[in-house]
Amino acid sequence: LRIIAKYHDYIRKQEEQIARSKKALSLEIPNGFTYQGISGLSLEVIEKLSKYQPKNLQEAASISGITPASLEVLELYIMLYKNHSSLP
Numbered sequence: 001l002r003i004i005a006k007y008h009d010y011i012r013k014q015e016e017q018i019a020r021s022k023k024a025l026s027l028e029i030p031n032g033f034t035y036q037g038i039s040g041l042s043l044e045v046i047e048k049l050s051k052y053q054p055k056n057l058q059e060a061a062s063i064s065g066i067t068p069a070s071l072e073v074l075e076l077y078i079m080l081y082k083n084h085s086s087l088p
Contacts, residue, residue, distance in 0.1 A: 024057055024071070024075050025056070025057045025058040025061060026056060026057070026058065027056060027057045027075060027078060027079075028055060028056045029054060029055060029056060029057070029060070029074075029078060030078065030081060030082065030085075033078065033081060034050075035049045035050055035074075036050075038073065038074070038077050040069075040070075040073035041070055041073055041074070042070070044065055045065065045066055045067070045070045048063050048064075048065055048066065049063070049066070049074075057071055057074065057075060057078075060074060
């Protein structure tokens with residue numbers, strides 16, 4: 001019981017992180033989204049994403065060589081792209 005109390009906050013934070021990650025994986029990659037010029041992605045990652053054209057981050061995550069860090073960068077750029085393209 002003491003252990004549960006001691007690690008309760010840590011476990012809660014990890015559960016929140018898991019929920020955010022699951023939500024992020026369902027993020028759709030817009031049609032016509034180009035990967036060239038995204039700083040933070042290696043040339044290898046850009047080539048693989050361009051070749052396979054995943055529909056969402058879940059599909060991108062299943063591509064060999066796509067790292068969790070690459071997915072985070074990609075998520076950020078997709079969000080920026082969507083927010084920018086929705087401006088009048």
